[in-house]
Amino acid sequence: MVVADMDGTLLDDAGRVPDAFWPILDELTARGIAFVPASGRQYYTLEEIFAPHRGTLSYVAENGSMVMHDGRLLTSSTIDPALVATVIDTVREADRHGRDLRLLVHRTDGAFIESDDAEFVVHARRYCVRLDHVADQSQVDGDVVKLAIYDFADAESSAAELFAPLVGDHKLAVSGNHWIDITAPGTHKAAGVRELQALLGVGPEHTIVFGDYLNDLEMLDAARWSFAMANSHPDVLERARFRAPSNVDAGVVTVLRQMLAGR
Numbered sequence: 001m002v003v004a005d006m007d008g009t010l011l012d013d014a015g016r017v018p019d020a021f022w023p024i025l026d027e028l029t030a031r032g033i034a035f036v037p038a039s040g041r042q043y044y045t046l047e048e049i050f051a052p053h054r055g056t057l058s059y060v061a062e063n064g065s066m067v068m069h070d071g072r073l074l075t076s077s078t079i080d081p082a083l084v085a086t087v088i089d090t091v092r093e094a095d096r097h098g099r100d101l102r103l104l105v106h107r108t109d110g111a112f113i114e115s116d117d118a119e120f121v122v123h124a125r126r127y128c129v130r131l132d133h134v135a136d137q138s139q140v141d142g143d144v145v146k147l148a149i150y151d152f153a154d155a156e157s158s159a160a161e162l163f164a165p166l167v168g169d170h171k172l173a174v175s176g177n178h179w180i181d182i183t184a185p186g187t188h189k190a191a192g193v194r195e196l197q198a199l200l201g202v203g204p205e206h207t208i209v210f211g212d213y214l215n216d217l218e219m220l221d222a223a224r225w226s227f228a229m230a231n232s233h234p235d236v237l238e239r240a241r242f243r244a245p246s247n248v249d250a251g252v253v254t255v256l257r258q259m260l261a262g263r
Helices: 006-010 021-030 043-049 081-096 118-127 155-167 189-200 214-220 234-239 251-260
Strands: 002-004 035-037 059-061 066-069 072-076 101-107 110-113 131-133 146-151 171-174 179-183 208-211 225-229 242-244
Touching (some): 006 208, 006 251, 110 118, 118 146, 155 179, 208 214, 208 251, 242 251
Parallel strands (some): 208 225
Antiparallel strands (some): 101 146
8 A cells, every 4th residue: 555645745745646657657556556646635626636436546645534435434433513613713713913813614525614804715725625704703614624724824833822732632633833623532634544445455564654744743643655755854864764755756656656666
């Protein structure tokens, strides 16, 4: 099994899959090797990126909150509604005091925003092809699988100062320079990867994982062949067993090409 994060890992800095990856994916498929995109992105966004292979891939989406296999939902996890309400209030209060935060509320069928900020909407649509605007996020019905906070300044500091004291046993992950994700207890990419490993009968010794940021840390531990991209966060570089060239140098393609060639 080959598992790859998307932003900062497989995708280039323009958010595109390198052209050289598609023949690699065809070869993996021909050899019976599962390829799994594992991302904080919405499942429907991932499905759109891999549209030529629709229905043939498994996905770990929403930082592990949704695991898809054969086009069906394998597992999903739900955040405590009380925490959802608290985070909504916290983001609103922080924004009123000039913190410049925005919030996405994710369900399995899409995501919801209440901000009209044009710049934020552009960022949100990059990750969510199913995105609706609502007047009040606290009125979103149904189970919430992820809360994603966009910080126009520094996600790591806001995560530590504002949200770490709130989440309790829920999972708090800094997913990029500007993104903070909150998911249900025990929910992260590694949990989704292990779910698929069990389903497909693949052990860590036959799993390759590529990642670059803090929300990939647990996932690296699910594979014997764990690769940090050259552009990775320092904690990821320390955690992974191996290093790949950067995402702008198509590092995932380079490593997989070498491994498929037996080098």
